[in-house]
Amino acid sequence: MTPLDEIHLTALRLTTHIGVPDDERAGSQVLVADVVLRVASRFEAMNDDIAATIDYAAVAARLQALAAERPRRLIETLAAEMAACVLGEFKAAGVSIELRKHILPDTQHVAVSLVRESEQKP
Numbered sequence: 001m002t003p004l005d006e007i008h009l010t011a012l013r014l015t016t017h018i019g020v021p022d023d024e025r026a027g028s029q030v031l032v033a034d035v036v037l038r039v040a041s042r043f044e045a046m047n048d049d050i051a052a053t054i055d056y057a058a059v060a061a062r063l064q065a066l067a068a069e070r071p072r073r074l075i076e077t078l079a080a081e082m083a084a085c086v087l088g089e090f091k092a093a094g095v096s097i098e099l100r101k102h103i104l105p106d107t108q109h110v111a112v113s114l115v116r117e118s119e120q121k122p
Helices: 022-026 056-069 075-089
Strands: 006-016 029-039 092-101 110-117
Touching: 006 056, 029 056, 029 075, 056 075, 075 092, 075 110
Parallel strands: none
Antiparallel strands: 006 029, 029 092, 092 110
16 A cells, blocks of 8 residues: 655644643643644645645644643543544544643653544545
8 A cells, every 4th residue: 555645734832721730721831743644645646736635724723723622631632632623624534643741840741642544535
């Protein structure tokens, strides 16, 4: 099987209220996400038509809005919701997400990652 072509959103900043303790969730935090969108058709088959690809600006704005919608306890929850959003609302054949939180002292960040594929066949 030929690997699918990809669009990368690197270091997307997401403002949200997240954390297990109530006081951590009370204030907003900025998480950072790397999002890889796998497209259903090869780039050359798109014939330079924006309608044939994934609007990455729309994906970025939607994920930022999703993160801001409501408080969550776990970054795992937000990562899973982000993947479901990309697969459900955009034409992605698959998505990979790494979501980073800058919370623990003596670490650069804590991260979760996931890979999901669309159940829709291109």
